[in-house]
Amino acid sequence: MAFHDLSFLIAFLPAALALFHLAQRYRPAWKGAVLLLASALFYALGDPVHLPLLAGLVLTNFVAGRVMLRRPAGRGRTLVLAAAIVLDLAVLAAYKYGWVPGQGPMATEALAVTQGQLPLGLSFFTLQQITYLVDLWRRPAPREGPLGLVDYALYSSFFAQIVVGPILRYDQAEPQYRSLSRTRVGAVEAARGLSLFTIGLTKKLLIADSIALVVDPAFAAVAAGHPPGFLEAWLVGWAYLLQLYFDFSGYSDMAIGIGIAVGLRLPINFNSPLKASSPSECFDRWHMSLVAFVRAYLFAPLFSFGRKIGRGGTAARSLRSWAAATIVSLTAIGWWHGAEGTFVLSGFLIAIVAVGYQLWSLALPRRGGRSDPGRRLGGRALVLTGLIVFGIFFRADTLDTVGVLLRSMFLPWTAPQLSFAAAMEVSPPALAGVAAGSAIALFMPNTMQIFGLFGHPGAPAVRSGPLPRWPARFVWNIRPAWAGALSLLFAAALLFAGSRGTAPVIYAQF
Amino acid sequence: MTPTRYLLTFLAGAVTIILMVAAFNAAIDPYEVAADRWYRLRPPGYHQSTDFAIDGGVTVRINAIRRSSAPVLLLGTSRTQTGFRTLPGQVFNAGQPGASFDDVRRMLRAAAQRPDPPLLYLVELPVKLAQYTPRPSFEDGSMGPFERFLAVHTAMASSRLAWHTMLNSDRTAHDFFTSFSGEMTAARHRRIAALTLRNGRIPFAGPADPATYVPAALEEVRRICGRSGGRILFYEPPAWPGALSHPSVRSALAIRLSTYRAALARLRPLPGACSLSVLDFSAGDAGNAFRIPPDAEWRDPYHFDEEIGARLLPILVSVR
Numbered sequence: 001m002a003f004h005d006l007s008f009l010i011a012f013l014p015a016a017l018a019l020f021h022l023a024q025r026y027r028p029a030w031k032g033a034v035l036l037l038a039s040a041l042f043y044a045l046g047d048p049v050h051l052p053l054l055a056g057l058v059l060t061n062f063v064a065g066r067v068m069l070r071r072p073a074g075r076g077r078t079l080v081l082a083a084a085i086v087l088d089l090a091v092l093a094a095y096k097y098g099w100v101p102g103q104g105p106m107a108t109e110a111l112a113v114t115q116g117q118l119p120l121g122l123s124f125f126t127l128q129q130i131t132y133l134v135d136l137w138r139r140p141a142p143r144e145g146p147l148g149l150v151d152y153a154l155y156s157s158f159f160a161q162i163v164v165g166p167i168l169r170y171d172q173a174e175p176q177y178r179s180l181s182r183t184r185v186g187a188v189e190a191a192r193g194l195s196l197f198t199i200g201l202t203k204k205l206l207i208a209d210s211i212a213l214v215v216d217p218a219f220a221a222v223a224a225g226h227p228p229g230f231l232e233a234w235l236v237g238w239a240y241l242l243q244l245y246f247d248f249s250g251y252s253d254m255a256i257g258i259g260i261a262v263g264l265r266l267p268i269n270f271n272s273p274l275k276a277s278s279p280s281e282c283f284d285r286w287h288m289s290l291v292a293f294v295r296a297y298l299f300a301p302l303f304s305f306g307r308k309i310g311r312g313g314t315a316a317r318s319l320r321s322w323a324a325a326t327i328v329s330l331t332a333i334g335w336w337h338g339a340e341g342t343f344v345l346s347g348f349l350i351a352i353v354a355v356g357y358q359l360w361s362l363a364l365p366r367r368g369g370r371s372d373p374g375r376r377l378g379g380r381a382l383v384l385t386g387l388i389v390f391g392i393f394f395r396a397d398t399l400d401t402v403g404v405l406l407r408s409m410f411l412p413w414t415a416p417q418l419s420f421a422a423a424m425e426v427s428p429p430a431l432a433g434v435a436a437g438s439a440i441a442l443f444m445p446n447t448m449q450i451f452g453l454f455g456h457p458g459a460p461a462v463r464s465g466p467l468p469r470w471p472a473r474f475v476w477n478i479r480p481a482w483a484g485a486l487s488l489l490f491a492a493a494l495l496f497a498g499s500r501g502t503a504p505v506i507y508a509q510f
Numbered sequence: 511m512t513p514t515r516y517l518l519t520f521l522a523g524a525v526t527i528i529l530m531v532a533a534f535n536a537a538i539d540p541y542e543v544a545a546d547r548w549y550r551l552r553p554p555g556y557h558q559s560t561d562f563a564i565d566g567g568v569t570v571r572i573n574a575i576r577r578s579s580a581p582v583l584l585l586g587t588s589r590t591q592t593g594f595r596t597l598p599g600q601v602f603n604a605g606q607p608g609a610s611f612d613d614v615r616r617m618l619r620a621a622a623q624r625p626d627p628p629l630l631y632l633v634e635l636p637v638k639l640a641q642y643t644p645r646p647s648f649e650d651g652s653m654g655p656f657e658r659f660l661a662v663h664t665a666m667a668s669s670r671l672a673w674h675t676m677l678n679s680d681r682t683a684h685d686f687f688t689s690f691s692g693e694m695t696a697a698r699h700r701r702i703a704a705l706t707l708r709n710g711r712i713p714f715a716g717p718a719d720p721a722t723y724v725p726a727a728l729e730e731v732r733r734i735c736g737r738s739g740g741r742i743l744f745y746e747p748p749a750w751p752g753a754l755s756h757p758s759v760r761s762a763l764a765i766r767l768s769t770y771r772a773a774l775a776r777l778r779p780l781p782g783a784c785s786l787s788v789l790d791f792s793a794g795d796a797g798n799a800f801r802i803p804p805d806a807e808w809r810d811p812y813h814f815d816e817e818i819g820a821r822l823l824p825i826l827v828s829v830r
Contacts, residue, residue, distance in 0.1 A: 006656065187513030194520065478516045487523025494528060499564075499661040 001045045002163070002505055003254045004204055006498045012042065013258070016159075020262055021185070029181045032151050035158065035262060042159035043120060050119035057091065058156045060084070061129045062149055065136045073140060081137045085130055092126045095119060096338070121162040123336065127293055128156060132170040134297055151177040160258035164251050164505060166269040166289035169296070172457045176264055183263040188478070193261030195476060196451050198490045200253025204505070205496040206489075207440070208247035210433025215240045215395070223401050233408035235434075237388035240395050242437040245274065247506045248287070253447050256456070267292070267457040268448050274441045277379035278361075279354045279386065286387075288458045290333065299329040323359075327351040337394075342402060346393035353386055444474070451476050532659040538668035541565065542573040543648060543658060551672075561607055563667040564657065565645050568613050571604045572620040578602045582827060583621050585614045586634025589747050589812060593819040601823070602628075611636035611727055613645065618734045618742075627738035632826050635746045635770060635788065636727075724773045728786070736781035743829055744770060744788045748802050748818055750811040754793055763792060789829065791822060800825045 001008050016038040023030045044051050064084035071077045095118050132155075136146060147155060155173050176183075218236040222228065228236060252269035259266040273285035283291050306321025307314070327348070334347015389406065396402045407414060452475065453459055476482060511519075536544070537551040540563045544550055560567040575583065580602035584590050590605030604617055614636055621628050646653045657664060735742050746767060753759050770788050780786065794801045800822055807815040 187517060191513045191516045191520070194517070478511050478513055480511055480516075480519060483511070483516045483519035484523055487520045488527060490520070491524040491527035491531075494524070495531060495660055495662050495665065498656045499663055 001042060003251065004201060004493075004497050004505075006494070009201075009494055009497055012038075012045075017190075017261060021190075024185060031262075032154050032177070032180050036150055036154045039154065039157045039159040039162065043157060043162065046163075047120035049117075050122075053091075053119055054125065054157060057088065057125070057129065058153050060087065061132060061156070062152050065132060065146055065152075068133070068136050069139070069146065077137060081133055084133050088126050088129050088133075092122055095122060121164070124165045124167060125156060125162060127167050127290075128170070130297060131167070131293065132156075135170040147174055147177055151180065158259075158264075160255045160262075160264075161266060164248070164255075166252055166255060166267040166458075167293050168267055168289070168457065169293070172267070180263060185261065185263040189263065190261050191478060192451060192476070193257045193259070195257070195482065195486050196260060196447060196453075197254050197257030198486045198493070199447055199450075200250040200255075200257060201493040201497075202489045203246045203250030203253065205250075205493045207433050207437050208243050208250060209496070210429045211239050211243040211246070211437060213427050213430035214434065215243050219395060219397075219401065222404050223397060227404045228408050230408060230412035233405050233412075234388070237392050237405065237409065238438075239434050241274075241384075241388050241391040242434060242441060244391055244394065244506055245270070245441060246437055249447075251505055256447075256453065265456045268453060268459040270446065271448055271459070272441070272446045274384065274387070275380075276383045277376040279350075279357045279379075279383060281379075282383045282387070283354070290336075292458055294329045294333055298332060299325045302328055323355045326355050330354065341399055342393045342396055345399075346390050349393075350386065350390055353382075357382065450474050528660065531665055534672075535659045535664050535668050538671050540664060540667040540671055541569045541648065541653075541658060543569070560667060560671065562663075562670055564661065564663040565647055565653065566608060566613070567606055568609075568616060568645060569648060571606060572617055575602065575604055575617055575620050576624060579624075579626055581629045582632065583617075583628040583630070584632050585609075585617055586747070587637070589814070590634045592809060593747065593814045593816065594823055595816050595819065601827075605634070610645075615727065615730060615734075616647070618731060622734045622738035624738075627740060629740045630827065631735075631740065631742040633742060633744050635744045635766065637766070724769055725776060728770075728773050728777060732777055732780060732784070732786065735784035735786065739782050739784060741785045741787075743826060744786070745826060746788075746790045746792045748794070748814045748822065749792045750808050750814075751793070751802070753811040787829075791825075 001012065003009075003013075016035070019034050019038070020031060023034045040051070043054060061084060064080055068077045068080045071080070132152070146152070155168070155170070155177050161168065215236065218228070218232075218239070222236075249270040256266045256268070267289040269287060269289050271285040271288065273282050276282035276285050302325035303321050306324055307317050310317050310320060312320070330351035331344065331347045334343045334345070334350070337343040337347075389409075392402055392405050396405070448454070448456075448459055537549055539547075539550050540560050542560075560570040563570070580598075580600055582601040584594055584596075584601060584603040584605060586605045587609045588605060588607040590603065591607065592605070594601070594603050594605070596603040606613060614633060618631065618633075621631070646657065648658070731742060746763070749759075749763075754763075767788065767790055774786055774788060777786070791800060802814075802818060803821075806818050809815060
């Protein structure tokens with residue numbers, strides 16, 4: 001079951017919210033249990049086979065956390081941490097990469113059963129377990145105890161974020177889940193949450209799925225041996241980038257909206273990444289919860305360690321360590337998406353570009369500063385180009401397809417001019433989706449700005465400066481115009497949800 | 511506005527819009543599920559806008575076939591649809607754009623179930639055996655109430671139907687003609703033909719898995735024929751001579767014809783007056799009873815004009 005399925009929209013979600021609010025009114029202490037039961041049902045409907053596995057992992061990690069806290073900081077605690085993380089990663093590796101210890105990256109006959117049947121949300125679930133374990137390990141001494149089993153199980157499996165995140169770090173989650181039974185969710189939060197959910201649903205069904213009508217045939221045409229021309233290749237790459245952005249950010253908005261409706265502040269995942277004017281700014285705006293995780297749990301430890309070793313002064317060691325940690329971290333992000341060459345290579349190439357750009361920026365004399373229009377324009381062009389190339393790696397099934405598209409984009413005089421346009425049909429809804437998506441992604445405020453989600457993890461604490469006049473009209477508030485407009489969008493999305501041709505969530509495959 | 515009122519407005523607005531769409535689709539009924547119901551706004555019968563429905567207009571055609579009493583039934587793709595002008599009461603043209611053998615079989619079944627089934631079924635030799643994505647239908651349960659009342663594609667088909675019905679701009683009843691936009695000049699024709707052939711869009715490619723699919727499909731056709739009597743004639747319609755000059759086109763066509771003929775030859779004896787046969791009119795008729803005029807107009811390399819269809823139809827009807 002996905003958020004955009006009809007059964008979720010007209011049955012599951014209304015029932016879950018109704019039960020939650022009934023519990024809030026009559027039995028506030030049961031709110032967490034109600035959400036946990038709803039999450040268990042959600043998982044059972046989506047992937048019943050792996051529900052026991054999920055439950056087992058929740059219990060195992062819960063016990064590991066408790067065991068760690070009983071021990072003082074030191075080797076014993078670290079061993080428990082290592083064992084628990086190895087177990088989590090081993091389960092993920094077995095399902096995702098078909099790895100068997102001692103045999104290398106090969107799928108055995110036994111693991112052939114698991115490979116290709118990745119448990120729902122396992123990739124995101126594993127990262128949240130790691131944050132739980134590491135954040136507990138870092139506690140110097142027991143303060144307030146960690147979450148109880150019910151709240152911890154809910155944190156691990158909350159239906160709003162189990163499938164594609166956003167990834168909520170345990171330190172940020174603990175105070176929210178601890179106060180869940182005491183937090184009162186009023187009509188304002190319900191209205192804000194449902195409105196944000198509707199915007200996310202619209203982004204997914206009306207924009208991303210419309211754009212898919214041109215992207216899927218285009219990539220199929222390339223794979224079938226019809227290379228595109230120069231302009232066609234760029235348009236296809238741009239269209240897929242838009243599809244990916246609206247698909248994933250739409251889903252993130254839906255998750256955050258559900259969270260708001262039940263009193264939880266889930267992390268912001270996107271902050272207009274297509275408006276970024278440098279690679280580092282783009283990393284701060286795209287899939288922010290994953291980047292925050294990698295920064296905190298991979299980059300920072302590697303950087304700290306790397307600064308202490310090697311020759312040279314502090315600056316040189318810091319620079320080397322930063323470059324190495326960046327390359328490892330971004331390659332790991334690519335690898336987390338999948339073991340296929342396209343993903344790993346995309347992560348590595350992004351890392352090279354990021355490091356190269358930063359070194360180049362350091363080497364250039366600063367003339368106009370960061371606000372230099374020329375630098376910003378160049379940075380934006382680089383970011384969009386990089387994202388388009390990344391998207392092609394992401395979407396293509398083989399490196400051959402990647403090669404054909406990149407050749408048409410960057411070496412058009414060498415690409416054969418065959419009949420790409422005749423090999424695919426572009427429908428008006430697809431073109432409308434691309435046009436609308438381009439305008440929204442490049443010029444409109446994002447949902448964080450529209451709904452004022454500045455107190456959510458990962459978001460700026462306050463709105464960074466006043467919005468220019470015309471986008472300020474798009475700040476959400478409790479008014480009939482917003483209620484009417486969103487009801488129209490929700491109805492349209494519901495009609496699309498029940499129609500044929502809706503695409504699966506792209507990130508649910510990871 | 512209070513938050514509670516906001517929520518109520520939001521929910522009530524969404525529900526109202528959805529109910530309006532449902533009522534609109536029920537009243538227009540693009541699938542002809544409720545052809546005789548009182549709330550239906552348009553008269554029953556095919557309209558070319560129904561081709562835009564998600565089932566490609568199969569349901570509408572099936573219903574129209576059931577209501578028809580014509581003794582001759584034309585089945586096939588858009589080549590049939592656009593190539594033959596119907597003779598009301600005598601010949602019923604049920605050609606459907608993009609039809610597969612599965613679609614044709616469904617229409618054959620519906621026709622055979624008529625109280626007075628057709629005496630002659632003229633079936634364009636199926637190129638596409640099955641849809642890559644099976645067409646949804648109400649018969650097999652793959653389309654339910656949501657598709658009928660609420661789906662976006664249903665609303666779009668209803669909107670087209672309502673618009674054209676208001677304008678009274680297209681033929682209704684069981685006249686299944688549609689029209690190509692733009693005049694087919696010789697230069698445009700050559701350009702399209704060249705592009706079509708270069709892209710490999712040759713609709714003569716052999717059937718997938720012919721060893722199992724074609725005999726099984728023809729066995730069912732044989733049963734249908736046996737239940738209703740009559741004759742079923744599979745024929746290869748005319749093609750533009752320029753297309754047939756390509757060796758790959760000719761060889762693909764020859765393979766298709768031989769596959770169907772071989773499969774027919776292995777069928778069990780046919781019951782009653784039922785008979786099945788395969789004829790090739792792609793390049794005219796070997797006996798010169800039907801010749802394609804050298805200056806004939808073509809809509810594209812594979813869609814012949816009504817002039818050719820008018821010459822071919824009497825020959826098809828008179829085949830023994």
